[in-house]
Amino acid sequence: MTWRVHSAGKFYDPGEATVIYFDTRSGDTHLLSxxxxxxxxxxxxxxxxxxxxxxxxxxxxxNGDAGKINDAVTAILDExxxxxxxxxx
Numbered sequence: 001m002t003w004r005v006h007s008a009g010k011f012y013d014p015g016e017a018t019v020i021y022f023d024t025r026s027g028d029t030h031l032l033s034x035x036x037x038x039x040x041x042x043x044x045x046x047x048x049x050x051x052x053x054x055x056x057x058x059x060x061x062x063n064g065d066a067g068k069i070n071d072a073v074t075a076i077l078d079e080x081x082x083x084x085x086x087x088x089x
Contacts, residue, residue: 003049040085
């Protein structure tokens with residue numbers, strides 16, 4: 001399954017634990033974790049399968065536990081899908 005963003009949004013990082021994301025397609029504003037924002041930025045750059053995304057995120061983190069990374073990425077993908085920010089093909 002491939003994940004992609006409906007349309008590119010705008011990010012505002014106030015330097016805290018959360019990032020504000022404005023979805024230009026829907027007009028909705030969301031408060032995301034820094035980790036979720038990172039995943040969303042990766043998917044805005046290019047569509048990816050879950051496996052490829054987990055590999056990219058694992059390379060960007062210090063945590064070597066692939067199982068935890070996979071679980072965290074999958075949970076965030078589900079949340080972003082529920083917010084109608086992502087599509088899966």
